[in-house]
Amino acid sequence: MPAPEMPPSALDGYRILDITQGVAGPYCTKLLADYGAEVIKVEPPSGDRGRREGPFANDDPSAGEGALFLYLNTNKKSVTLDIAEPSGAAVLRRLAASSHLLISDWRPADLAALGLDYESLRTANPKLAMLSLSYYGESGPYAGWVANNLTSFATGGQMAMTGDADREPLKPGGYQADYQLGLNGFSAATVALFDLEMHGEGQYCEVANIEAMASTLEASLSTAAYTGTNLWRGRRGNIMSSLIGIYPAADGYIGVHAMPRNWKALVETMGQPELAEDPRFSTAQARLQNEDDLRATLYAWSVGQNKREVYQRAGSLRGPVAYVHDMEDLFTSPHVRDRGYLVEVDHPDAGTLTYPRGPFTMSETPWIAGRAPLLGEHTVEVLTTLAGLSEDDIAVLHGAGIV
Amino acid sequence: MPRLPLEGIRVVDLTAVWAGPYATRMLGDMGAEIIKVEGAANPDMLRSLAMLSQPDPRSYNKAGYFNHNNRSKLGCSIDLTKPDGVQLLLRLVAISDVIIENFRADVMDRFGLGYEAVKSAKPDIIYVSMPGHGKSGPEAHHVAYGTNVEQLAGLVSVSGYVGDEPHKSGISYGDPTAGTLAAGAVVTALLARKRTGKGQYVEIAQRESLTNLIGEFVVGYSMNHRIPERIGNRHPWMAPHGCYPATGDDQWVTIACETDAQFSSLAEAMGAPGLATDPRFAELPARHRNQEALDEQIAAWTASQDRFAVVATLQTRGIPSAPVLTHIDLLADPHLAARGFFERPRHTEAGAWPMEGPVFRFKTSEPHLQRNAPCFAEHNDYVFKDLLGLSAADVDDLYHRGVIATEPNMSGHQ
Known part of the structure; x- marks a missing residue:
């Protein structure tokens, strides 16, 4: 919680329901949470798959979450809920009733099969906005493709330019396709919230990473599209x-x-x-x-x-x-230090570690230096206050392995 | 006309080249009115990159790269090195919601357009700066071009072929990522203003926004104080996870197996089911250790096939796989075509050609490209007469004194 003398953050008062895992969706909702939104992270009972990814403190995977999860989930509330089961999906609909925006990285067809498509969710909350983040979008011949960071980077156009001319195309370090999708998701989410404010009800928005990345190809795509000639071939080398x-x-x-x-x-x-x-x-x-x-x-x-x-x-x-x-x-780096870009954050399992500050600074509304939640840390709090469940209801769901 | 998410928001856009213009093009696509301001003596550098086969005296309106980055905007010309130009800009700011700039750290102050000056013209203005290093700190005055920024951000040190030197991105990666972020930062500030009634100063240091995209390496280093190794197309725990040759000139296909079941299915598809029981490859940890030998076998299988044929085979088996697509492939890509991603608006002077549409696909709004990129000074009359209410005589006087202009001087970019 921010100290009492701190002014509210920019997105204070917005509630985001987050059913994403891994990197792309979590980076999107991390930014929203770090700038003040209340992000309710709905995880399967086994936890976001990112929780099991290293590096780990002392290289010990049993010590708790790895760096990736700790970084990408700051300031969120964790609720365990198996939305693939009907009773879990019903609870999600109740949470949607009091949220402004739901963010999903599910393939839209899979979500619809659970009765959690936008039209169904709107019966619980007619004003709800929804943002779908996916690699290929919900229409077109690649819509059904299974994909991940590597294969998404390959179809975005950047990989064909990266690396040495006489070697295979190269992806950069980490999860750059996923981060780009998450970054686009953050900006789309703010636009969705503004649209909700201005027009009194939300709408559905889709971001497909192949389109987001195809928009970033410097002069190569634009010049070829305009002049009809291809001035850039192959990889650009170091x-x-x-x-x-x-x-x-x-x-x-x-x-x-x-x-x-x-x-x-x-x-x-x-x-x-x-x-x-x-x-x-x-x-x-x-x-x-x-x-x-x-x-x-x-x-x-x-x-x-x-x-x-x-x-x-x-x-x-x-x-x-x-x-x-x-x-x-x-x-x-004296510059990094002078700007206070690296900050220390304490976590009950992982201890005090160094994190990057937010990617932009705002003069009037603070960025929040918080930590990632333990798995299910906020299940009872959220389900009782926001979904209207009693402790007994939760015990029943727990017994059934839903929470 | 369907509602657009950002209709009614006006942005004064002083940015040039890529990062800043990418931010404002996104805002423009979503319905904000973007007024791009260029000086006649200092037009956007991208106007000089027309790459036309024939010399053209108005080539500055025909550069594909400029026209892509600046669609969905209006354009006017103001010389900010003249005091009257600064006054004119402040009048425009007074009827706007946002001002955004990506000059070097000291330039806006030299113009007399620092935050305090602008705020006195419009108390609730949202003022966004995008300097490479930020406005403070011992390196604020350093030059900050795209590829340098990614080196400073740490990204280059964790990129590169296995065991090889650190490798740059194929593009000035810090630019579109900072631009995408800036669009969201602007709207974040608009949301805060809606609640508080107050504007504010927002700063995006590009190198910081880029370090954010490798944040797990930062947190990981603070755990173990070990410099990460470069692992090329490989993954910390998945295997196989690589890029393999296909038939045709410089054509490639990527394959990534997340589970033993996927690998077993890959082995079957390759006609080598024995790989799935080979102790070197059967389980993930062993497979990860022996991936060099595994990659050789996969490459031998893919090398005789079309990249899309490999993908079709693997996708039916639920294995993540995709072709490496070039910008030329993307322009002709059947998936993007089916989704109607490329639009074909007509530009006043440059004609019509395929242009990528808005990335944020709002289903009720169905935003399309709002307008073509402005010719230099194309909307001077709209901005100075319609918006600011200047008389024809006043505008003529501004032209006469060189405060505003109709044509750029491109010699600075030769």
Whole structure:
């Protein structure tokens, strides 16, 4: 709970019913919860599958939840409820009656089979808004596909561009397809709530990750769609052009991303200002013609550099150079520390760990540094206050394995 | 006309290139009125990337990349380096709900358009800044282009082929992700304003918004203080989990088995049911340890088949599998076609071509692209005369003094 002197958070007063698991849906509802919404996380009695994913403290999976779940479920209330059983589905409908928005990552056909499609839920709450997050959406030839982060990343268009030209396409670290779906889900959820406020009743909204990702392909898709010619083929490698890429340093990796206007600042950062006058490189066109020479020049420079020294010099000269931060670099970064971006949060099982702060700051409404719930921690509280069940009702459901 | 979720909201949009414009295009798709403001001497850089086969004096209105990122917006031209331009912008802010910018950290203050100045023109304004590093901190003044931001965020350090160097994303990944987030941050602030009556200042540091997308690595590092290994297309516990060759030029298919049952079914589909009882592969932990040998066998099976044929075989068995699709594949993709994802609006000067539609599919609103991207200064009359009520003589005077303009000077982007 926020301290009494804290003003309410931005989404204070909104109740979200969350039947998602894994990464995408939970990231969406984590953002909503961290900015103040009351998120009721409905988990199967065995728990969100994310609870069983590492890394674990001391590499011990029996110690409780892993980092993924702890991170993605902050500030939520956990209710165990088997909605695949009719009596569990009935309880969900009662919870929907007092919620503003229900968020689902179920395939729509599977949910409809349980009598939990939007039209059915609206009989319990005519104003309810609903957001469906899925990899392919509910119509079209791929709607029935089983999928996960890897296969969704493959169909989004980003994978075909990522990696080295002579190797297989590469997905980036972690769950980037899922996070993109969750991020789109967060923004769609805020729009759904605003729509509910403005128009007095909610509506159904669907986000399909293949569409969300196909919208992010830089100039490649748009230029091909407009000009009818394909200017980008294959993967872009780690050095996409001499001036956009990652080069080895003495103690790690340096990144260069220079536009024509940054050329002079780049060569100054390199400590080789004479390159600015070198006829091979003096204009953007010359640099393009002497791409191989430029790449070799940058490489010869980078391998002897200390990554932190280069970055510091780049700052004062406004050179377009950074370095690859690993987790230790992130934890020791003076910039990250100065901005208070990493915060400590205590959890009864996992102890005090370091978490990223919210991805945006608001001057008047605080972000909440809370923890993830224990499995079923709020079952009794939520079912008695919001679903109108008695302790006896809950005992019966518990006996049947529903909660 | 069906209701649109954000109708009645007006956004003054000073953003350029990708992250900021991606945010405002989403808001525009949802019905907000977006007024993109460009200076004649400093138009959006993407206008310079027309990639046309023939020289064209008005190519700045015909860049596909610009026109995709800026659909569902209106456009006007104001020179913010002139005091009268700043006054004009403040008049526009006074009748708007949101102002959003992605300049370098110090630029808005230099214009005299910092939060306090803007707030005095519109007390409940929602003011959104999207600087790469944030407005505070020792690195706030560093250059922040897309690929650098993802290095600073930590994403690159956990990306890369097994045991190989850290690898960049294929796109400036921090841009569309920060843009998508910013759209939600704007609406979050609108919801708070609805309850409190107050606007506020919202800041999105792109590098922070990107670190949020690898948050489990941060929490994990604080548990064990171990630098994560790079595992390419593999997964911490699933196996197989990879990208395999198919027939055709540079065509690939991904396959991921989450359970032993899925793997057993994969082995049958491959005509090698013995794999499912082979002690190296039968159970997940062993399979995970021996996935290099397993990947070789799967690749040998996929290499002689069309990627969609592999997917069809595996999908009927309930095994997660999908082809690697390029942007060219997506433009012709039957699934997206069946869903009507690409629309074909007509642009005033550039014609009509397929453009991806709104990502948020609200079923009652059925939002479609609200309008095409603005030609440079296309809506000057609407903004200055209709919205701000200036007379024709006043507007002529502004043109005369170069406060507003009809054509951009593209030389700064050559």
